[in-house]
Amino acid sequence: MPRGTYGNGPLDWTTDFSLYERCITRGIVGSSLRVIYGNGQRIVQAPGVVALTYEMVHDTRIIYTDGRTHVGQTIRQYLGDSRGHWDGDELVVDTTNLTNQTAIGVNGNGNRHSEKMKMTERFKRVGDDIVQYQITIDDPVTYVRPFTLSYPLTPLDGGKLLPYDCHEGNEALTNALGAERTEDKKLAEDRARGINRPRRPVQDGLGVGGQPAGQAGPGGLNLGGPAAGAGAGNGAGRGAGDGRGSGRGTGEGRGTGTGRGAGQGNGDPGAGDQER
16 A cells, blocks of 8 residues: 555655545545544444445445345445345345455555455444444455454444545645655755755654654654554454444344444454454
């Protein structure tokens, strides 16, 4: 995944930025894993269909549960093509037809995958206000074996998602590309004066919010350290996630709701360490 302003450049065009920075998508996994804000999910359930909306970058997935088949393999989408069915009181969602442009990690950053990747999600109500979420990632081109993340989705304080305006007023790419062109000019001017220096990196020693990398921020949070996320060499993945979700998950019907979840999974399919 292109690092964009999370890396040190150079940045020459929009394709040097992540899809998250471009306000396009964070992908399925990146939209659910926990970050510092905007972790909401809303599930709306009706006969034959489930709609899942993510708060940040406000993607909405339409998951048909009426038995229809997947679309043709020539059709590729950032969030793939999802089909759901019921296994008792558990909603199982199979997703195919993905691109190779998203990644497995927080905010959609991390290790990219291939178009061959398939995802299997399971939603199961395990308490009055808790839905256990599990996702298994199977990509034989990228990983040597499938791996699974699992964490609970619990109620959201306030019961509603907050608006997330991303494209609207977003000048991050314009500003970053403009700064890079200014650095191009400064480098040329220095070389003309006989000064040969390395290119000034995009981050230039700073982390989130301009905090010096590695320095503790408010509450002792290390804002410059590595983010928790899912990813893996040799098929092992680990993720810490916060998500929200609901809908009763006990059969076909109508329902809406929101919730929040957090947890982590390990590299073994069908297993996961939970963390509330």
